[in-house]
Amino acid sequence: xxxxxxxxxxxxxxxxxxxxxxxxxxxxxxxxxxxxxxxxxxxxxxxxxxxxxxxxxxxxxxxxxxxxxxxxxxxxxxxxxxxxxxxxxxxxxxxxxxxxxxxxxxxxxxxxxxxxxxxxxxxxxxxxxxxxxxxxxxxxxxxxxxxxxxxxxxxxxxxxxxxxxxxxxxxxxxxxxxxxxxxxxxxxxxxxxxxxxxxxxxxxxxxxxxxxxxxxxxxxxxxxxxxxxxxxxxxxxxxxxxxxxxxxxxxxxxxxxxxxxxxxxxxxxxxxxxxxxxxxxxxxxxxxxxxxxxxxxxxxxxxxxxxxxxxxxxxxxxxxxxxxxxxxxxxxxxxxxxxxxxxxxxxxxxxx
Amino acid sequence: xxxxxxxxxxxxxxxxxxxxxxxxxxxxxxxxxxxxxxxxxxxxxxxxxxxxxxxxxxxxxxxxxxxxxxxxxxxxxxxxxxxxxxxxxxxxxxxxxxxxxxxxxxxxxxxxxxxxxxxxxxxxxxxxxxxxxxxxxxxxxxxxxxxxxxxxxxxxxxxxxxxxxxxxxxxxxxxxxxxxxxxxxxxxxxxxxxxxxxxxxxxxxxxxxxxxxxxxxxxxxxxxxxxxxxxxxxxxxxxxxxxxxxxxxxxxxxxxxxxxxxxxxxxxxxxxxxxxxxxxxxxxxxxxxxxxxxxxxxxxxxxxxxxxxxxxxxxxxxxxxxxxxxxxxxxxxxxxxxxxxxxxxxxxxxxx
Numbered sequence: 256x257x258x259x260x261x262x263x264x265x266x267x268x269x270x271x272x273x274x275x276x277x278x279x280x281x282x283x284x285x286x287x288x289x290x291x292x293x294x295x296x297x298x299x300x301x302x303x304x305x306x307x308x309x310x311x312x313x314x315x316x317x318x319x320x321x322x323x324x325x326x327x328x329x330x331x332x333x334x335x336x337x338x339x340x341x342x343x344x345x346x347x348x349x350x351x352x353x354x355x356x357x358x359x360x361x362x363x364x365x366x367x368x369x370x371x372x373x374x375x376x377x378x379x380x381x382x383x384x385x386x387x388x389x390x391x392x393x394x395x396x397x398x399x400x401x402x403x404x405x406x407x408x409x410x411x412x413x414x415x416x417x418x419x420x421x422x423x424x425x426x427x428x429x430x431x432x433x434x435x436x437x438x439x440x441x442x443x444x445x446x447x448x449x450x451x452x453x454x455x456x457x458x459x460x461x462x463x464x465x466x467x468x469x470x471x472x473x474x475x476x477x478x479x480x481x482x483x484x485x486x487x488x489x490x491x492x493x494x495x496x497x498x499x500x501x502x503x504x505x506x507x508x509x510x511x512x513x514x515x516x517x518x519x520x521x522x523x524x525x526x527x528x529x530x531x532x533x534x535x536x537x538x539x540x541x542x543x544x545x546x547x548x549x550x551x552x553x554x555x556x557x558x559x560x561x562x563x564x565x566x567x568x569x570x571x572x573x574x575x576x577x578x579x580x581x582x583x584x585x586x587x588x589x590x591x592x593x594x595x596x597x598x599x600x601x602x603x604x605x606x607x
Numbered sequence: 608x609x610x611x612x613x614x615x616x617x618x619x620x621x622x623x624x625x626x627x628x629x630x631x632x633x634x635x636x637x638x639x640x641x642x643x644x645x646x647x648x649x650x651x652x653x654x655x656x657x658x659x660x661x662x663x664x665x666x667x668x669x670x671x672x673x674x675x676x677x678x679x680x681x682x683x684x685x686x687x688x689x690x691x692x693x694x695x696x697x698x699x700x701x702x703x704x705x706x707x708x709x710x711x712x713x714x715x716x717x718x719x720x721x722x723x724x725x726x727x728x729x730x731x732x733x734x735x736x737x738x739x740x741x742x743x744x745x746x747x748x749x750x751x752x753x754x755x756x757x758x759x760x761x762x763x764x765x766x767x768x769x770x771x772x773x774x775x776x777x778x779x780x781x782x783x784x785x786x787x788x789x790x791x792x793x794x795x796x797x798x799x800x801x802x803x804x805x806x807x808x809x810x811x812x813x814x815x816x817x818x819x820x821x822x823x824x825x826x827x828x829x830x831x832x833x834x835x836x837x838x839x840x841x842x843x844x845x846x847x848x849x850x851x852x853x854x855x856x857x858x859x860x861x862x863x864x865x866x867x868x869x870x871x872x873x874x875x876x877x878x879x880x881x882x883x884x885x886x887x888x889x890x891x892x893x894x895x896x897x898x899x900x901x902x903x904x905x906x907x908x909x910x911x912x913x914x915x916x917x918x919x920x921x922x923x924x925x926x927x928x929x930x931x932x933x934x935x936x937x938x939x940x941x942x943x944x945x946x947x948x949x950x951x952x953x954x955x956x957x958x959x
Contacts, residue, residue: 288696290640294729295719298807303767303784314763314814316710317844317867319903321895329766330784335807337715341693344640358668361748363689367647377646395748396713398810401764411666412753414681415655432655432682455650455687458750462666492669515669547673 289380290344299478300392300471301335304405333400334464336471337362338389338479341376347383347607348600350482350506354379354388355472357488357514359413359460361395362388364487368585369453370446375485375584378593383606387479391493392468394458402461410459418454422581423538423545440538442578444586453585465492472497480504483605485596487511488581495555496521498529505529507603509596512536512581514548516555523558530565530603531556534596536579536586537572545581565603569595641732642696651830652744652823653687656757685757686816688823689714689748690741690831693728699735699959700952702834702858706731706740707824709840709866711765711812713747714740716839720937721805722798727837727936730945735958739831743845744820746810754813762811770806774933775890775897792890794930796938805937817844824849832856835957837948839863840933847907850878857881859955861948864888864933866900868907875910882917882955883908886948888931888938889924897933917955921947 309327316323339362340351354375356364365376365388379386390397393406400406419437420427424445429438439447472493476482483506486494491513498505499517502525511534533552539545556566571579571592579586586592600606661679668675691714692703706727708716717728717740731738745751745758752758771789772779776797781790791799824845828834835858838846843865850857851869854877863886885904891897908918923931923944931938938944952958 288642288644290642292640293725294693294732295723295725296715297719297723298804301807303803306764316814316896317841317900318817318870319867321899323896325763325769326766327764329768331764331766332803332807332809339718341646361750363648363748366691367649371647371649373645373647380646390748396715396742396808396810398713398807401811411677412658412679412683414678414683416681417677451655451684452650455653455684455750456748457684458748459753462668465670489669515671518670543673544668544675548669551671 287381291341291380292344293342294340296337296339296396297478298335298337298397300467300474301332303330304333304400305330306401306404309404331400331405333405334392334467334471335397336389336392336468336475337396338387338475340385340387341380342385343380343383346385348385348483349605349607351479352379352384352386353475353479353482353484354386355484355486355490355494356389356391357490357512359457361390361456361458363395363456364582365584368446368589369449369456371449372589375589375593378590379597382597384483387475387482389472389475391490392471393461393464397471399459399461406461406464408461408463410461412459413457415451415454418457419450420542421544423536423542424450424580440578442537443580444578444588445580445582446585446587453582469493469496473500476501476504481506483507483509483600485509485511486513487584488514491515491552492517498526498531502526502529507532507600507605509534509599510552511583513552514544516551523555523564524562526559527562527564530567531559532567532569532596532599534569534583534592535571536581536583537577538580567599569599639733643693643732644696645694646692648689648691648748649830650687650689650749652819652826653684655682656685656752657682658753658756661756683752683757685752686744686819686823687749688741688744688820688827690739690827692737692739693732694737695732695735698737700737700835701957701959703831704731704736704738705827705831705834705836706738707836707838707842707846708741708743709842709864711746711763711809713742713808713810715747715808716934717936720798720941721801721808723801724941727941727945730942731949734945734949736835739827739834741824741827743842744823745813745816749823751811751813758813758816760813760815762813764811765809767803767806770809771802772894773896775888775894776802776932792930794889795932796930796940797932797934798937798939805934821845821848825852828853828856833858835859835861835952837861837863838865839936840866843867843904844869848873850881850883854878854881859884859952859957861886861951862904863935865904866896868903875907875916876914878911879914879916882919883911884919884921884948884951886921886935886944887923888933888935889929890932919951921951
């Protein structure tokens with residue numbers, strides 16, 4: 256049933272208060288259509304790099320075409336970042352919402368879930384936000400540059416096994432190439448039958464590109480913001496720093512399972528006016544990568560609060576919501592978590 | 608002024624016929640909002656590949672995190688294809704519209720133009736089509752696989768110079784790294800000042816992946832169609848073959864500047880029921896890559912017509928529309944060309 260119809264029925268009926276409280280103010284309802292003003296994309300940041308001294312080769316670009324002599328030397332645009340937007344006819348949020356993915360992944364993180372449900376992109380469009388989804392430098396539609404000539408190292412490729420443990424679908428030793436033999440956490444919210452489908456979203460990553468990635472995010476903020484930013488995992492590092500670099504532009508930062516923080520010595524007083532929310536899933540215990548990340552992030556939140564800022568935590572297991580993975584925007588209860596994030600944004604005065 | 612308002616005024620005014628003929632039936636008007644039912648994405652095709660025998664390495668994933676020992680060996684999903692959809696609340700087209708990009712590029716081709724105007728994605732949404740945009744295997748959000756272990760060759764990177772000539776922005780010898788010194792065709796429709804911005808859309812490509820690319824397109828057709836497909840450049844090869852592979856699923860094929868055709872010996876009678884439209888821009892003369900492609904495509908169209916099929920040509924220069932580049936969906940008159948394509952689809956009975 257559409258939201259409008261519920262409100263119409265409410266206006267004439269006794270069950271009104273119940274129907275309205277069952278759903279947080281401003282939260283969307285699946286199935287409603289959304290009026291959009293514009294869809295598009297653009298590239299920000301980057302620079303021209305020159306490659307010299309490589310040999311020419313003859314190649315055939317398409318079957319049956321005459322061979323082309325390719326001179327691989329010349330100029331290339333590198334280190335740019337792709338961002339796609341969907342803008343609403345009548346946004347209910349004060350600012351556009353930017354979604355920044357994690358390491359080894361792309362903006363696809365925020366679209367549909369691997370088992371085919373609507374993702375956070377559609378949730379926040381329905382909730383009234385203009386939504387911008389970017390692919391970090393080197394990943395997805397942003398493209399990547401020749402190595403070792405421009406990018407200085409080789410990329411790394413995440414195995415299906417590594418994702419299973421690191422993303423906390425199940426214990427690391429519960430991985431098996433055979434889906435029938437895998438051992439997920441008994442209470443996992445991740446759509447385990449779609450795990451292989453999820454790993455199709457993986458893209459190679461470099462560990463030597465943090466500077467250009469950061470520069471492109473800063474350029475995006477300068478172009479699009481004021482805005483609200485939701486980051487995931489590795490995106491935490493870039494999001495926390497983007498807020499420090501442009502505290503006037505970023506009106507709030509929601510860090511979902513951030514894997515890192517700004518460098519030691521960063522001045523938390525700069526972001527006194529930028530409310531932060533950190534969201535944690537389940538099953539972090541005993542995994543040093545995550546317990547370390549969490550300790551660091553908690554310390555950073557403490558420093559923000561010491562300066563008088565807002566640095567809240569949505570600790571899902573502590574609230575009785577068990578079994579969320581690192582990819583909680585894909586978990587079975589992804590919409591319920593988005594609704595809590597949406598409620599927090601409302602409390603921070605970010606909706607009209 | 609919104610289209611509805613024009614029609615309302617028309618109903619009561621004398622200038623009605625003029626207002627209605629100034630815009631083809633069913634063609635969209637910039638500025639109108641569009642009601643969408645759903646936005647999302649999915650991956651099709653691909654397989655699990657195994658890598659063995661590589662050494663382990665220690666890496667730091669994010670600044671300050673404890674080092675992780677990475678074992679690069681294991682299973683990977685490879686050769687999958689990403690597709691994103693925007694579905695309308697009330698489509699006016701009978702079938703969804705699939706947009707397939709060209710070589711060394713991604714689905715971004717169809718979004719905004721490099722100078723920031725709305726692209727064909729938004730045009731065809733406004734015209735009433737559900738629109739699916741994919742990134743071919745190896746490109747964009749589809750990701751790419753380790754080489755030479757899985758992909759058997761190295762990728763090639765398109766220089767800014769090569770694109771200038773091959774995409775017919777200007778003569779090949781009119782290229783200069785300094786934008787002020789470049790010599791475009793005097794009548795070019797390409798937004799020349801945004802050429803560097805356009806080259807940010809380039810991604811590496813392989814010349815050894817045609818088979819998995821084709822398999823993934825075939826899988827997309829099986830999942831999403833019946834449909835209409837618009838292809839560009841290298842996408843011509845995959846689109847022509849996809850129609851041969853699933854003539855019951857592809858209801859029409861529009862090939863924009865296709866760079867190749869099916870292999871010699873392909874049976875054109877299979878696609879007797881699939882209307883084809885080929886769109887050509889300007890300045891192909893004297894460039895063997897393009898004159899060869901055009902001759903081959905024209906011959907293929909002839910064979911389709913011999914079997915009783917429809918294989919039309921929209922030859923823009925022959926119609927007095929001069930200066931279009933290979934990237935004509937980005938040219939200054941991109942919407943006017945889209946409108947002609949839209950009109951052809953209407954003539955083929957593809958609208959409701």
